[in-house]
Amino acid sequence: MTENIQHINTLLSEQFNNRLDFREKRPGIFQLFLPFYHEDGDMVEVYLDLRNGTENKSIPSRVRINDFGMSLMRLSYSYEIDTPNKEKILHRILSENGLFEQEGHIMYDAPIDALYPALMQYCQTVAKISNMRQFKREIIESLFYEMLDDFVMSNLGDYNPEKSVTPIPERDDLEVDYLFTPNGHPVYLFGVKDTAKARLATISCLEFLRVDLRFKSYIVHEDFEKVTRKDRSRLTSACDKQFPSLDDFTKNARKFLDREAQY
């Protein structure tokens, strides 16, 4: 064991240009001190687990790199892996980088002669896992309008979308997110991610009707269920078509715009 870790130390020190250190955390488990840090300034926790095969004095051909659950513990301060979808994303990140997880421990069996690139890969993957906190609902939700804009401008360009249109020129408080003209007549599109925007879309449609504008109105919800029942009812009464989610809109927008073009 001692000979093994001394050999690994020498080998890795050379590969790391002497910018590393070891400490035996438990018998056979060595914490590596590498110049890799989380955003909060803490060092990324990396251990070499040399407990397996300790009876064998020869230098192992592979070494297990393990975090002993520290990466997912750190992630859990602000983000839990508590749904099948999050689980799927976690395991996709791990498998794409050749790592695996058992009971929260993230591991990689690295070839001894390529420990340096293995540790680079390991730390990079841990950083990706740490960044799963960026998938938090409030962060993703804040991207709804950007995602809608990206889809409209990238995929519906042949319907000549115009952004931020005011159909009643003197009413700049009644702004439409996008205007399409598939058949010469306007289709107004509103993105709705909360109750406030649902109410604004309702008022806008009713005002456009009141001044006898000829138009169709589409609503894209971030989450249809999140808008209150009364607001859904008012909006349903005022508008022509609602897409319950951005996903539904991306799948079906063209079909509905093409149908408009037929008239």
Add this chain to the structure above:
Amino acid sequence: MEYTDSFIEELLTCPKKITKAPAREMKLDRGHWKNNFEVESENGEFKFSVFIRYNDTFNENFSIGLDYNPREEPGTIALIRSNGPHGSTKQWDHHGRTHTHVASAETVNNGLKPESNIEITDRYTSWNEALQFFVKRVNIQGTQVYFPPPQGNLFEETE
């Protein structure tokens, strides 16, 4: 919103009451033990979340933190975390000292990881001791029911 150091200190030290109690026992999940609870300032103005974690393999690797949940914007701001000796830090190139991460106006306003100021401390050596330190530091009232301090509490005389 622009944060100031005095506002952050107010958030840290204002008297707080527990609004959602911690679980009776820590729960093992993916290699670590966990518990969470929620608190708010006694005047009802500020809301916070508290988390307690310690590693199953290395019990000395623990973290107890307070996140501020501002009403006016989504998301949370990590104000303080009391950590065990899990390894070196960028500011302190040592091989394992207990330490505390604390937010500052500079880190919060500049979009850095809020709690990226690190202070080395010797006021606790285990997660249980750190918890007693933490609830006093952030002034949470009524924690004795859930987390009774050990006999001869190390911090009694310092308060």
